[in-house]
Amino acid sequence: MRLLHTSDWQIGKVFRFADDDILPVLQQERLEAIGRIGRLARAQGADCVVVAGDIYDHLRPSERTLRQPVERMRQFPDLRWHLIPGNHDFNERDGLWDRLVRTGLPDHIVPHLAHAPVPLDEGGTAWLLPAGLGHRHVIGDPTAWMEGAATPEGAIRVGLAHGSVRSFGEDAPGHNLLAIDRARQAGLSYLALGDWHGAVKIDARTWYSGTPEVDGFDVGGAGGGQALLVTLDGPRAEPVVELHVVGRFRWERAQAVLTCADDIAALEGRLRALDPDDPSRVLVWLAVSGALGLPDLEGWQARIVDGLGSALRLLRIDGAPGLAASSDDLEAFGPGGAVRAAAETLARQAGEGDDAARAIAAAALQRLYLLARDGAGGVA
Template sequence: MIIAAMRFVHTSDWQVGKVFRFADDDTQSVLQDQRLEVIGRIGRLARDQGASAIVVAGDIYDHEIPVDRTLRQPIERMRQFPDLCWHLIAGNHDPNVPGGIWDRLHAIGLPDNVRAHLDGGPAAMDPHGTAWVIPGGLKRRHVATDPTAEMDSAETPPGVIRVGLAHGSVRDFGGDEAQNRIAIDRARRAGLSYLALGDWHGTQCIDDRTWYSGTPEIDGFDRGGDGGGHALVVDLAGPNARPEVTSHRVGRFVWHRDTATLTGAQDITALEHRLRNIDPQEAGRVLVWLSVRGALPLEGLQTYQDMLDALGSALRLLRVDGEPTLLADADDLDLFGTGAVRTAATILSERAGQGDPAQRDIATAALRRLALMVHGQKGNTP
């Protein structure tokens, strides 16, 4: 008689090779590298938690035609954990199309501990046959049928844990509802102990037996608040037992969106304090997308620019949309001294306060640049 109990790790959406077009070359290289390094953190998590298997619910790669080095890199990371069995399926970014990624991997040859489930047939997850994986990978980027439909009739030995592994959407997550759509009650219909899903990049519990793990390394500013950056450790005491699922952080980077309205030095100080305290111990793993508005006098404008320069050096990435407008009164204009610079500043200040909006914006931007240039020259004076 099989005594069925199983602990495994559920992950998905590694998207190795992903391009981050908003980032500079150095930051992009680091972000791409961490999409590989997180595989090692997932392996160490499995070892530390006593799990014997890891299920990867699709989108190992971000593109259907990766270069050879990118193709091999995640496989080599998994090879480094020969005591763990990695179970892979194809997702919508890396579908199992003829001559595609999976044919190339087959030609190269996978390590003994890495299994690509491409034909849809159930297979033992561990040497003892305690649990069986029932795969539902994709053979095209988008399919109109439910990729998990055949799980209902999939035959496994009696008394074993049935783990579904699929890539698709159980509800509309902002895309086309008709594509790769999975029945929300598939776990019940197919008698699954657990349904491990990929596609949604944040951790999501659909029901007791159906979970999205989310991407293990957050990949966008819209992911920071929904549980991305985790892997799931799943405990099953038996085929009918309720899964115990615990989320573990494995991601390296913190992605944060913020907005600020700046009207004076106090607002600037508060903003800097807020951003520096996202991770006060290691600011270099923080990426920030900041939206700014407001109005500042000339000295406040320079204080704000100094803050941006400092934070841009401390954080992994600081992306800024918008800027405070410039409020220049007579006292502010005195900072320009006398002569031609003062005359130019006075004219720009007048034009910034009157006329059509486009001309005001141009004058304001020019005055802002002139103020920063003059301040910089003074700061460099011995």
């Protein structure tokens, strides 16, 4: 049989750094990803889609947010959508899943709220062992029950769970910690996992699908934006797993040290090359350092901050190039006069004192430069 493995849709996620223009686009695209998943499954002849938790980002979404993914799935009645609660949308009593069920889900959308095997097909050749979460943090392994879960002899056992197979240090205690060899221990043909946002193969039968639409700059794994097409030829057969891109946006972290105009040009080229066809599909978090002269600072502002900032879907910048005002720069303020003297004062201030004061002085100098150049200062 064939199934499509996905997880961590995180519908309704709010991106704090996104402004009012970008946020709805990012949120909308997460919904669009469902359609792409459905179409992929249909195109690849998958029988069903298993969603390994975190369909929703919030435990208490608005009614519209609650219904939106259902409506997207409703468009694929030929596919069965198997859903389990994750840590973001865990099955709280009287909570989200109860609301969802109350909305009257169509038959092909199946939430699995109990830890009990259910047949995946009418013939009962494949069984799903869903291990949704009943709390945000579950003490103990939510897949432990799978070992003792009885399924008909010779059936394909597919585990569906949400959690981490690895503890991330003391700061992140082993909540929702899954046994890394659960598939082997529980005789699973395939264990479909959710929680990690980048697609990762743990072993031949154990995979994280990652999120279908990237939602952060540090996703890990295959980087996110994929879904897994899993082919299971029998209970013993090793699953064949293919990664398919379903995401639209690309999220990149970048770093740059700027000291001259060439650096700026290089940075611009690098970032534009991320998606030359459509830079608006790219979000960049740029960490910048270095120092520039006044004209280069103007170039930085114009080419990177304003130019790339408009081209990319999002350009988030940490830091700013410092000011390294040369004597040539100061010549731009004329050979003398009050404005030139003020520029010299600011240049001096930009080179001394604490970082905050220096940054302010540098910005003031830059502003003076612009004012002078634009004629406010009447500089020759």
